[in-house]
Amino acid sequence: MGRNFTSKTCNCNLTVKNIHCLNPDYTLDCGQSFRWEKTSEGHWCAVVSTKDGPKYCELSFSQNKDGTSDITFYDCDEKTFREIWVPYFDLDRDYDAILRSYQKDKYLKAATKEYYGIRVTNQDPWETLCSFIISQNNNIPRIKGIIERLCENFGEPVKTITTKEGTKKTLCSFPSAEKLAKLEPEDLAPIRAGFRNKYIIDAARKTASGEIDLERLKELPLEEAEAELLKIKGVGPKVAQCVLLYGCRQADAFPQDIWVKRILSELYPQGLPPCTAGTRGIAQQYLFHWRRHLDDTEKGSKK
DNA sequence: AGCCAGGACAAGT
DNA sequence: ACTTGTCATGGC
Numbered sequence: 001m002g003r004n005f006t007s008k009t010c011n012c013n014l015t016v017k018n019i020h021c022l023n024p025d026y027t028l029d030c031g032q033s034f035r036w037e038k039t040s041e042g043h044w045c046a047v048v049s050t051k052d053g054p055k056y057c058e059l060s061f062s063q064n065k066d067g068t069s070d071i072t073f074y075d076c077d078e079k080t081f082r083e084i085w086v087p088y089f090d091l092d093r094d095y096d097a098i099l100r101s102y103q104k105d106k107y108l109k110a111a112t113k114e115y116y117g118i119r120v121t122n123q124d125p126w127e128t129l130c131s132f133i134i135s136q137n138n139n140i141p142r143i144k145g146i147i148e149r150l151c152e153n154f155g156e157p158v159k160t161i162t163t164k165e166g167t168k169k170t171l172c173s174f175p176s177a178e179k180l181a182k183l184e185p186e187d188l189a190p191i192r193a194g195f196r197n198k199y200i201i202d203a204a205r206k207t208a209s210g211e212i213d214l215e216r217l218k219e220l221p222l223e224e225a226e227a228e229l230l231k232i233k234g235v236g237p238k239v240a241q242c243v244l245l246y247g248c249r250q251a252d253a254f255p256q257d258i259w260v261k262r263i264l265s266e267l268y269p270q271g272l273p274p275c276t277a278g279t280r281g282i283a284q285q286y287l288f289h290w291r292r293h294l295d296d297t298e299k300g301s302k303k
Numbered sequence: 304a305g306c307c308a309g310g311a312c313a314a315g316t
Numbered sequence: 317a318c319t320t321g322t323c324a325t326g327g328c
Contacts, residue, residue, distance in 0.1 A: 193324080
């Protein structure tokens, strides 16, 4: 089957001005998605799984004095922005109002001040499920490597870019559950995911067969949706909550990884404050990023 | 060199 | 119902 690398005629860019509370540098590098990277020009880019299939996205941004951002989407029309990137970046949600309600809590106040502009993205549920299965007992740089090899080995080439390091690289689509469902765990050896290989295959099979309907999880109450995900081998509470938060638009899902557990025991022994009710996942994202970088600055100051 | 990582599972209390 | 050892791999 031939692949069409010659791309379209129209090459128009779309700049959207005065977007509230969206800083791509934070949002695309805060441990919720693993495929965004910077090009040689300093633009963020990725192949994103969308309702219309894999889509290459490239963007750059500038900050205004009032804290809003102007974001340029390259080779993007208004319809694509409205139908794909508005939901992906959750731009219909009033983040300023949510963050305002967090200000009565001193730690959330600090976290949202330092990292204003983090948004929780709405990603493809299958890619999210697979990605967070890979994330277990693993570190972020290696998670990214495994997912990249998964796409290179079993996805389709979409776009060739020049990386930050100046080398060419072809970005590939995320392989479908149907495709992976036909494989055996040993077939995943090239991606070097270790013991997670069998989990990935089980998730692919249960998803492809319809035994688990990921789309339906968007409509279910959190507990029921989690119970569905727990049927998959290698999916426990933490991974399930990540899938619900980042892949199923459940803003109140609350993944507790090692960092969030540290935050809870150190700062919130009684649990998250009431002002986070309904958006605990968003609060979690700020606290996670904040706490994870706390250690970095301490190391830096120790010199 | 050794500890740890956006955990889950199985076996043991 | 809680605790502990194990699981592949490699980043730092």
